[in-house]
Amino acid sequence: MKSRKNIISIVCLIAAVILPWLFNSTYYLSLFGQTLINIIIVFGLNFITGLTRNMNLGTAGIMAVGAYTSALLSTRLGLSPWIGLVAAILVGFLIGRGLGYPSLRISGVYLSLTTIAFGEIVRLVLNNTTSVTGGAQGLTNVPVFSIFGIQIQRGIPFYYFLLLFMLLMFWLSTRIVRSKWGRAFKAISDNPDAAESLGIDIAKIKILAFTLAAIYAALGGALYGNLMGYLNPSTFNFDFSINFVIMLMIGGIGIVRGNIIGAIVVTMLPELLRFLGDYYQLVFYTIAFIGAIKLPQGWPAGIASLAKWIARKTGLKSRKEG
Amino acid sequence: MLNTILQLAVSGAALGFVYALVGIEYSLIWNATGLLNFSHDKIITLGAYVAAGLFFTKMGLPIPVSFILSIVVMILVGFLMATVVLNPLRKMTTIFTIMGTILFGKMIYELIRLLYGSAPFTVPGLMTGTVHIGSLVIAKSNVYIIVIAVIVVAALQIFMQTTKTGKAMRCVQQNKKASELMGINVKQNIRITAAISSVICLIIGFMVIPLYTVSLSMASMIGLKGFAAGVVGGFGFLPGCIVGGIVVGLIESASVLVIPSVYKDAVAFLVLIIFLLIKPTGILGKKS
Amino acid sequence: MKKKVLGLLLAVSMTVSLAACGGAGTDTTTDTSTADTSTDSAETSAPASDVLRIGVAAGITGNAPLEGERMQQALEMALEQYNESDGSIKIELDVQDTQGTTAGALNAVQRCISDGCQVILGPHGSTLVLAVGDTVDAAQVPFISGGTSPNLLDQFEYLYTCRTNDTYAAAIGAQACVESLNATNVGIFYCSDDYGSGGMTVASEYFEEQGIPYSAEAYNTGDTDVSGQILSLMNSGADCLFVWANGVDLAMISRTMYQLGCELPIVSSSSVAVQQYIDLCEPEWLEGWYGVGEYVESSDREAVQQYAADFLEYTGETGELFGATYYGAFQAVIQAVELGGGIDSASIKDGLSQIQGLEVVLGTYNCDDQNNLMHECSLIQMELTTADDGSSVVAPVVLEQLSVDY
Known part of the structure; x- marks a missing residue:
């Protein structure tokens, strides 16, 4: 069983590596880049909304702060994007702790309202502090990364850069989920009382989850700025936050590999559905809605059980005959 | 200066009643199902489009007739929402309940866009005009909203206290299992609640046409800020919604005197966060 | 052991590709439109050469x-x-x-x-x-x-x-405030998005150059009530208003100004002359408004x-x-x-x-x-007339066609 999973992973990796050579156009490469960044952000979201089951609908706001922090440092102060990245991580850390504390007192739907409010406030502030952020006109000329003086151009080079990053965060996420932190995350959502009696400091763990999620989101935001080269507050709205949760749901809540699938499906599907013309948003949301109600385990699990069901049916038939 | 402050207070309070009605419609569903209906702003929009778009504009029916026919349509929408969204989601975890209603809302939004197109339109001459109180001005439609909000709350309270269905709704609010054991059809009850909520959404959508015209995004802000009204006033407590709405409306309106006007929109959200942190049960709230 | 080797191979191959692409040293990204469609396995292919x-x-x-x-x-x-x-x-x-x-x-x-x-x-x-x-x-x-x-x-x-770029359109509007309407103190009301704030920047620069004092209030798209901002402007001592907003908000803005009894002359952005947005307003709300027009239906241009x-x-x-x-x-x-x-x-x-x-x-x-x-736009004014059926109708009338030096 395990070796089958490994084979699938290796095949996917190889596919990811040769992908840009098969689809070598600015359109697809940018799309793949956005997908990779979305994967990273969903890894983070997985910690709170996936494992500790705390709803976060303000991901876009955190992403925006990370993006603007990094971009402002590199455009206004001329610092390297690497410093911007570190700054974004720091900012994410601060926001995570900042949002983590309210999450102790507020839960469930109330928390979701708080995160929505947070996202909206961030967007409004970014939009209206024009002298600092460029306001509604946005921020242009966000530079690209360089390693040892060689620029990593947008396009194929940056795709590999993002792929490496994504794999790094994937490895990190998997390690965390399997560690005692990850088990603690699950414990406090499944059975808080038992968790407490086992000596888990619920407050500390909740804040930790939020901090991790915020770091991932801020990091993703910084990379997003580098990918697009341009930032505008209007991008980071409530709908954007919703998309990340949809990715989480489709992939299977709590499953790190599922995060990857979810992000890929949600980012790429609207593009693949372009042929539906005016109807593609409706089709996409209907599919997502049906998925939410009928496939709460996520689509991969749903498809797997469908496959098993079919196998069983055909298996039974042949058993009867034989 | 005093005049300005008074005028701001009047405008703020008037807006507050819109928030209050929004608080009422989602509180009904919250009380009955424990779900927050994130699609409510789209239902409000749908109400406006059905009344003004379908019956009035496309079919050319007079306004009162359009409104009554829309009530029928919205009742059906409520039933649909309960059957397809609310009842199935009730048993699932928070993430799905929230996302389920959000996605349902997006589906409605897309349907409206595909059926009616994207151009905003209005009903000329609908509830236009102002009422003067001394040197203060208030739009007629705002006055109607205030009156209707009070009537709705009063009517709902009477309904919940005296009629059989209403009493059943209160039972379902307090304890679903016990209600079921007592023979109350919980699913049916939720359908009725959703229908009532949808009709209130229709009222809101219709009443704000003179304020915001009929457009796809007409209710998104009042939808989000309406959450603040419910939280501030007492989550799930109907008369509390009125208090909460007025408070939020007043604070928002008064804020232009102290902070740059662009941040006015952020004020409602800030108030929401503060109340959630300090007093989540709201000003009048009792149960937690 | 196998996984480690594989992982290493992958890392090496990716680094090599990275270096190969990055080291090219040019600063264009990948391609021009015609070059890559042959390697593109997307659904559409390049158009035929003619x-x-x-x-x-x-x-x-x-x-x-x-x-x-x-x-x-x-x-x-x-x-x-x-x-x-x-x-x-x-x-x-x-x-x-x-x-x-x-x-x-x-x-x-x-x-x-x-x-x-x-x-x-x-x-x-x-x-x-x-x-x-x-x-x-x-x-x-x-x-x-x-x-x-x-x-x-x-x-x-x-x-x-x-x-016509806002630099010109807003400048023409600001100029109209000062020269056609003899404003001595202007109140600017603008939408906080890029369109509104762009217009505000241009107008305020013009007023500063001309030595005209001004105050500014903004609203966000989707704002539920602009009475506060309008009242502030009415109290600011302005004798003329400059409004740079989006068409969808025109109804709410003009209604609020009308209902609050604002009688100051107003110069507005081009949406005031767009029929779809005029239709969202009651005629008396827009009566007398001046505006910078781009497409005016009543224009006699062929x-x-x-x-x-x-x-x-x-x-x-x-x-x-x-x-x-x-x-x-x-x-x-x-x-x-x-x-x-x-x-x-x-x-x-x-x-x-x-x-x-x-x-x-x-x-x-x-x-x-x-x-x-x-580089052109027209200065228009909204005129209230009575239609054949007795109802009021407001429509833009071109006062002047203006163009800018460039």
Whole structure:
């Protein structure tokens, strides 16, 4: 069983590596880049909304702060994007702790309202502090990364850069989920009382989850700025936050590999559905809605059980005959 | 200066009643199902489009007739929402309940866009005009909203206290299992609640046409800020919604005197966060 | 052990590819539009060598779907009319939805580039143009947009704008406050988005130059009530108002001003002259408003009358600004092909830069050295009249056609 999973992973990796050579156009490469960044952000979201089951609908706001922090440092102060990245991580850390504390007192739907409010406030502030952020006109000329003086151009080079990053965060996420932190995350959502009696400091763990999620989101935001080269507050709205949760749901809540699938499906599907013309948003949301109600385990699990069901049916038939 | 402050207070309070009605419609569903209906702003929009778009504009029916026919349509929408969204989601975890209603809302939004197109339109001459109180001005439609909000709350309270269905709704609010054991059809009850909520959404959508015209995004802000009204006033407590709405409306309106006007929109959200942190049960709230 | 080796191999191969691409040292990204479509396994292939494929990045879904719809309709009409009257060039329209977002616009434009479009019309909206500009420049495809933000001037080599830039339009509006209305203190009310804030910046600079004191209030899109801001402006000592807002908010703004009893003269952005937005207001709310007009239905210019009649016949809808903007852009492309001598991107770009004296709906196209094609607008005033059935109607009346030095 395990070796089958490994084979699938290796095949996917190889596919990811040769992908840009098969689809070598600015359109697809940018799309793949956005997908990779979305994967990273969903890894983070997985910690709170996936494992500790705390709803976060303000991901876009955190992403925006990370993006603007990094971009402002590199455009206004001329610092390297690497410093911007570190700054974004720091900012994410601060926001995570900042949002983590309210999450102790507020839960469930109330928390979701708080995160929505947070996202909206961030967007409004970014939009209206024009002298600092460029306001509604946005921020242009966000530079690209360089390693040892060689620029990593947008396009194929940056795709590999993002792929490496994504794999790094994937490895990190998997390690965390399997560690005692990850088990603690699950414990406090499944059975808080038992968790407490086992000596888990619920407050500390909740804040930790939020901090991790915020770091991932801020990091993703910084990379997003580098990918697009341009930032505008209007991008980071409530709908954007919703998309990340949809990715989480489709992939299977709590499953790190599922995060990857979810992000890929949600980012790429609207593009693949372009042929539906005016109807593609409706089709996409209907599919997502049906998925939410009928496939709460996520689509991969749903498809797997469908496959098993079919196998069983055909298996039974042949058993009867034989 | 005093005049300005008074005028701001009047405008703020008037807006507050819109928030209050929004608080009422989602509180009904919250009380009955424990779900927050994130699609409510789209239902409000749908109400406006059905009344003004379908019956009035496309079919050319007079306004009162359009409104009554829309009530029928919205009742059906409520039933649909309960059957397809609310009842199935009730048993699932928070993430799905929230996302389920959000996605349902997006589906409605897309349907409206595909059926009616994207151009905003209005009903000329609908509830236009102002009422003067001394040197203060208030739009007629705002006055109607205030009156209707009070009537709705009063009517709902009477309904919940005296009629059989209403009493059943209160039972379902307090304890679903016990209600079921007592023979109350919980699913049916939720359908009725959703229908009532949808009709209130229709009222809101219709009443704000003179304020915001009929457009796809007409209710998104009042939808989000309406959450603040419910939280501030007492989550799930109907008369509390009125208090909460007025408070939020007043604070928002008064804020232009102290902070740059662009941040006015952020004020409602800030108030929401503060109340959630300090007093989540709201000003009048009792149960937690 | 096996996994480790594999992982190492992967890392090595990726680093090698990274170095190979990064070390090239040039600073273009990957490709030009025609070069990569042969390796592209996407659904569409490059157009046949004698076909002019015009990319259209329109906001069909998203926050301004009406504009996207009109854009598409006007271009389809333009194509049909071209095929009927001339048809010497084979033209295809490649319409992609920007969804009104920066990411969507980028994807739409990149799709057009991948499809081999030699020229792109849109995206509409300065924010979106800023988002896609670098990409289109790198692909060396000329694009024509109706974006009007001052931030677009001198920003992208391949961008051509076909609507009077806000720098001029807002300046004309601000000038009208001072010269036509004799304002001594102006109150600016603007939308906090890029359009409104761009106009505010230009107007405030003008007032500062002229030594006129001013105050400013802003609102966000979706604001539920602007009484606070309007009251502040009424109390600020202003004797004239300068409003730079979006058409969808016009109804709420004009209603509030009317209901609060504001009697100051108002100069507004062009949406006040757009019929779709006028229809959202009660006539008395807009009576007497001045404005900067771009597309005015009552104008006696033949190009306007013809477009309005054609559009009504073709779509059943009233002609308006957004469609007319891109209708003109289409004509510019045709002329550019003629002047530049070819349908490839370089020739079209050449041709666009040479355009002088081309009559279109909005005025006359003259390409300046910042690649702006349009420098005119009109000063209008909203006049209240009584229609045959006794109802009041308000409509813009052109006071003056103005153009700017450039």
